[in-house]
Amino acid sequence: MxxxxxxxxxxxxxxxxxxxxxxxxxxxxxxxxxxxxxxxxSNCGACAVWLDGEPVKSCTVLTVMADGHxxxxxxxxxxxxxxxxxxxxxLACHGVQCGFCTPGMLMTARALLDRNPDPSEEQIREAIxxxxxxxxxxxxxxxxxxxxxxxxxxxxxxxxxxxx
Amino acid sequence: MSTTRRRRPGxxxxxxxxxxxAEPGQLDHGQLSRVHDxxxxxxxxxxxxxxxxxxxxxxxxxxxxxxxxDIALPGLLHLAxxxxxLAHARIVRIDTTAAQAHPKVKLVVTGEMLANLPxxxxxxxxxxxxxxxxxLATDKVRFQGQEVAFVVATDRYAARDALELIDVEYEPLPPxxxxxxxxxxxxPVVRDDLVAAGKPGPPNHCFDWEAGDRAAVDAIFARDDVxxxxxxxxxxxxxxxxxxxxxxxxxxxxxxxxxxxxxxxQAPHAHRTxxxxxxGLPEHRIRVISPDIGGGFGNKVPIYPGYLCxxxxxxxxxxxxxxxxxxxxxxxxxxxxxDYLMTGEIAATRDGKILAVRATVLADHxxxxxxxxxxxxxxGFFGGVFTGSYDIGAAYCRVTAVYTNKAPGxxxxxxxxxxxxxxxxxxRLVDCxxxxxxxxxxxxxxxxxxxxxxxxxxxxxxxxxDSGNYEATLDExxxxxxxxxxxxxxxxxxxxGELMGIGVSFFTEAVGAGPRRHMDIKGLGMADTASLVVxxxxxxxxxxxxxxxxxxxxxxxxxxVAEELGIPPEDIRVVHGDTERTPYGLGTYGSRSTAVxxxxxxxxxxRVRETARQIAAAxxxxxxxxxxxxxxxxxxAGDESSAVTIGQIARFAYGPDLPEHLESGLRAELSYDPPAxxxxxxxxxxVVDIDPATAVVTVRRFIAVDDxxxxxNPMIVExxxxxxxxDGIGMALMQMxxxxxxxxxxAGSLMDYLLPSALEVPNFETAATVTPSPHHPLGAKxxxxxxxxxxxxxxxxxxxxxxxxxxxxHIDMPLTPSRVWAAMRGRTAS
Numbered sequence: 001m002x003x004x005x006x007x008x009x010x011x012x013x014x015x016x017x018x019x020x021x022x023x024x025x026x027x028x029x030x031x032x033x034x035x036x037x038x039x040x041x042s043n044c045g046a047c048a049v050w051l052d053g054e055p056v057k058s059c060t061v062l063t064v065m066a067d068g069h070x071x072x073x074x075x076x077x078x079x080x081x082x083x084x085x086x087x088x089x090x091l092a093c094h095g096v097q098c099g100f101c102t103p104g105m106l107m108t109a110r111a112l113l114d115r116n117p118d119p120s121e122e123q124i125r126e127a128i129x130x131x132x133x134x135x136x137x138x139x140x141x142x143x144x145x146x147x148x149x150x151x152x153x154x155x156x157x158x159x160x161x162x163x164x
Numbered sequence: 165m166s167t168t169r170r171r172r173p174g175x176x177x178x179x180x181x182x183x184x185x186a187e188p189g190q191l192d193h194g195q196l197s198r199v200h201d202x203x204x205x206x207x208x209x210x211x212x213x214x215x216x217x218x219x220x221x222x223x224x225x226x227x228x229x230x231x232x233x234d235i236a237l238p239g240l241l242h243l244a245x246x247x248x249x250l251a252h253a254r255i256v257r258i259d260t261t262a263a264q265a266h267p268k269v270k271l272v273v274t275g276e277m278l279a280n281l282p283x284x285x286x287x288x289x290x291x292x293x294x295x296x297x298x299x300l301a302t303d304k305v306r307f308q309g310q311e312v313a314f315v316v317a318t319d320r321y322a323a324r325d326a327l328e329l330i331d332v333e334y335e336p337l338p339p340x341x342x343x344x345x346x347x348x349x350x351x352p353v354v355r356d357d358l359v360a361a362g363k364p365g366p367p368n369h370c371f372d373w374e375a376g377d378r379a380a381v382d383a384i385f386a387r388d389d390v391x392x393x394x395x396x397x398x399x400x401x402x403x404x405x406x407x408x409x410x411x412x413x414x415x416x417x418x419x420x421x422x423x424x425x426x427x428x429x430q431a432p433h434a435h436r437t438x439x440x441x442x443x444g445l446p447e448h449r450i451r452v453i454s455p456d457i458g459g460g461f462g463n464k465v466p467i468y469p470g471y472l473c474x475x476x477x478x479x480x481x482x483x484x485x486x487x488x489x490x491x492x493x494x495x496x497x498x499x500x501x502x503d504y505l506m507t508g509e510i511a512a513t514r515d516g517k518i519l520a521v522r523a524t525v526l527a528d529h530x531x532x533x534x535x536x537x538x539x540x541x542x543x544g545f546f547g548g549v550f551t552g553s554y555d556i557g558a559a560y561c562r563v564t565a566v567y568t569n570k571a572p573g574x575x576x577x578x579x580x581x582x583x584x585x586x587x588x589x590x591x592r593l594v595d596c597x598x599x600x601x602x603x604x605x606x607x608x609x610x611x612x613x614x615x616x617x618x619x620x621x622x623x624x625x626x627x628x629x630d631s632g633n634y635e636a637t638l639d640e641x642x643x644x645x646x647x648x649x650x651x652x653x654x655x656x657x658x659x660x661g662e663l664m665g666i667g668v669s670f671f672t673e674a675v676g677a678g679p680r681r682h683m684d685i686k687g688l689g690m691a692d693t694a695s696l697v698v699x700x701x702x703x704x705x706x707x708x709x710x711x712x713x714x715x716x717x718x719x720x721x722x723x724x725v726a727e728e729l730g731i732p733p734e735d736i737r738v739v740h741g742d743t744e745r746t747p748y749g750l751g752t753y754g755s756r757s758t759a760v761x762x763x764x765x766x767x768x769x770x771r772v773r774e775t776a777r778q779i780a781a782a783x784x785x786x787x788x789x790x791x792x793x794x795x796x797x798x799x800x801a802g803d804e805s806s807a808v809t810i811g812q813i814a815r816f817a818y819g820p821d822l823p824e825h826l827e828s829g830l831r832a833e834l835s836y837d838p839p840a841x842x843x844x845x846x847x848x849x850x851v852v853d854i855d856p857a858t859a860v861v862t863v864r865r866f867i868a869v870d871d872x873x874x875x876x877n878p879m880i881v882e883x884x885x886x887x888x889x890x891d892g893i894g895m896a897l898m899q900m901x902x903x904x905x906x907x908x909x910x911a912g913s914l915m916d917y918l919l920p921s922a923l924e925v926p927n928f929e930t931a932a933t934v935t936p937s938p939h940h941p942l943g944a945k946x947x948x949x950x951x952x953x954x955x956x957x958x959x960x961x962x963x964x965x966x967x968x969x970x971x972x973x974h975i976d977m978p979l980t981p982s983r984v985w986a987a988m989r990g991r992t993a994s
Binding site (some may be wrong): 017020024027035036037038040041046073077078083096097098101103108124125129132133134135136138139142 | 224226228234270406457714886
């Protein structure tokens with residue numbers, strides 16, 4: 001059946017099987033391979049994307065459920081050639097090792113900071129507890145998200161005072 | 165699990181240190197890391213650029229990593245594998261008619277068809293050990309999840325649909341599930357193929373392996389003036405479960421007769437050689453590309469049937485074929501780890517001098533012996549190092565390996581070829597002995613740790629440790645932990661009925677295999693090669709035979725070359741994971757990359773530097789002996805203004821003015837055959853709290869002091885340690901590949917096989933001491949597996965310590981609430 005989905009701001013129209021998972025639509029039909037697939041049981045979170053601004057596990061969403069909705073993936077995190085602060089933070093704090101969980105972690109981190117600009121460590125750990133990372137032991141990811149929160153606060157304060 | 169995280173007053177919060185130091189290259193240090201003389205970690209000896217951010221992150225952060233399943237080729241077909249639902253059964257009949265009639269199906273293949281392929285059958289393949297494994301079962305299935313048939317279709321969903329259309333009639337057979345029954349006279353026979361081929365001995369017997377002096381050990385245990393302790397312990401079957409499952413894309417070109425295989429491989433060159441031996445194409449017609457790998461941990465060392473199925477399908481169809489296993493397939497069929505049933509015995513004088521250790525091991529190798537170990541060491545390095553970090557004069561071990569109706573494997577998951585099991589055995593035994601003697605476990609370790617003047621140290625079973633200053637590392641861990649204060653706190657809490665435990669482990673690793681004369685895999689010596697070219701522009705390309713799975717090789721190896729040649733790391737490109745673009749080598753596992761390929765890179769750079777010296781001498785018209793090297797340039801001794809930079813030298817090296825006696829260009833290629841293993845070590849302290857009402861164990865603190873010699877990028881080293889500590893928490897508390905009595909795998913999904921989330925791990929407190937390896941060109945020892953090896957016993961020791969007032973001496977991993985609950989009540993739980 002035909003679906004129309006807005007992916008990273010671009011409207012796409014595709015004929016898909018009703019059973020097609022969103023993760024496979026993104027990866028195989030649209031070639032957006034930044035979204036990964038890792039478990040089948042929505043435990044690992046490697047496939048996390050946004051559906052109308054809410055993080056979802058795209059291995060547990062049918063493409064037809066996204067018909068008429070907006071999807072944002074890791075490829076849509078960068079704006080005007082500049083990395084999002086959470087991306088900068090993962091670089092600065094060694095939040096990336098093999099890179100497989102990274103896109104899902106980034107989407108969840110961005111969603112967390114949009115709702116809570118100053119999360120505690122507890123809140124960060126809770127927020128990413130649906131994502132598995134097998135490489136970092138989470139410490140550097142938690143640190144990266146705190147770094148991003150602090151950096152955004154600094155930038156907001158600077159903007160309010162008219163500083164760069 | 166509780167989400168509450170307690171932090172003792174004054175404990176460093178890594179996050180607090182993080183803010184305001186955002187500039188790449190000026191990153192915060194995260195943890196207070198110290199050397200034993202109290203310096204900050206930034207003063208720890210490391211290579212040049214230290215904590216530089218990783219070069220490879222740029223693509224991963226943008227979703228532009230290139231993993232095997234990301235590969236898309238024109239005309240790509242998808243392969244799916246039908247797997248056995250039974251652990252042990254004879255295949256009576258396979259009917260593929262309906263599957264072949266599916267409109268999207270291009271090919272259906274069974275084991276019988278593989279056996280009858282032109283040019284020789286492929287129904288069986290050699291394993292990395294001295295055994296064979298079925299690619300697709302022909303006679304019977306020997307474990308649940310075994311490969312039975314495959315389908316190739318035009319999309320991945322259709323391939324799965326068609327699997328449902330294959331009708332297999334099985335005749336169920338009784339399975340061997342418990343290794344302890346495998347050698348019973350009436351046990352079902354797992355490997356009737358081997359028995360038919362004339363294998364001697366009990367049918368399910370795989371091998372025996374001995375090390376040490378049995379008579380000397382027996383004599384000590386027979387003395388009446390020694391204290392002996394015996395403890396049975398199980399290191400359960402676990403699985404590395406990298407987040408990316410295994411897979412391959414095979415693309416055979418029937419015109420050129422060439423094959424390109426993208427696959428999840430930690431050892432692309434070795435895999436190419438093995439593919440070549442199996443499929444009748446020489447290596448120069450095969451290209452193996454291991455692109456970005458989503459975690460390996462040993463899971464991506466073996467050759468899997470799925471790789472061969474994809475290759476066979478592409479050859480038969482002349483089109484590219486992709487196989488990507490799902491999580492169930494990964495957990496039930498690919499390389500598991502451990503499954504060692506151990507009985508340990510330790511003998512000591514009454515004042516705590518350890519005299520002897522004896523270990524008897526029953527090893528469950530599953531249905532095929534597919535361990536990935538150096539061929540002369542079928543039980544891995546267990547027998548060489550099970551005396552641990554202690555001066556123990558006598559040791560003996562016997563490992564008996566058996567076949568069972570379970571998935572093959574045994575050596576994987578950051579185990580350093582079974583040092584995990586060895587360290588767990590000795591570290592649990594030392595704690596049991598301490599309890600028996602009524603001595604603090606730290607004090608007992610201190611009395612027996614190797615002294616610096618004993619290095620190089622030869623273990624009782626004949627292995628050599630290169631260097632160490634163990635007591636300094638112990639003291640640093642105790643200081644960071646505040647050990648005495650923790651013991652006081654424990655006493656206070658115990659008085660209130662609370663269950664708090666403190667566990668210590670001290671481990672010694674043996675990594676970086678070769679030397680190749682002692683260490684080979686399938687006859688391939690364990691050496692690695694680095695090829696370095698400095699271009700006329702002054703930038704460099706380093707090609708290495710190891711393969712990153714997240715360890716950051718593109719950064720670390722660039723730093724090594726930068727240190728040696730003075731070229732900025734950003735101007736050095738590290739190429740890896742492609743047999744067509746890299747020189748031969750055995751790959752990345754067993755913490756080999758820095759220890760072997762890192763040495764090759766450093767020595768190749770030094771060779772380039774010597775060539776550069778000759779060229780600089782020509783440029784400056786002086787003798788090479790008159791030149792002095794300061795990082796990045798040569799100058800005439802006494803005249804620094806004469807300096808020519810490596811960039812200027814490179815330009816000259818390719819130019820018309822280069823003297824005729826010099827070869828044009830600036831490059832070197834070097835294969836490194838390690839003279840010996842390196843021996844990273846460390847001391848870990850774990851603090852746990854156990855909820856008396858629920859028996860839930862919470863890891864409150866984990867202090868890890870690692871000595872891996874020279875640290876090239878301390879940030880990456882810490883990341884490796886964090887991973888291993890998380891592995892340790894998973895293995896000690898949560899993870900187990902369990903089976904029911906019919907051989908059904910009970911851990912076939914991440915709902916059943918529990919991996920630690922961010923809620924189960926504390927903020928690790930890591931630190932360093934630095935004792936360089938005396939024989940590695942950089943003094944580096946490797947760090948990849950230290951924490952996985954060293955951390956489980958610290959956690960188990962902590963839990964047992966917490967429960968000691970209840971009379972608990974040992975609990976087998978994983979220490980799930982049900983097991984701890986049972987132990988608290990004097991029972992054992994399954």
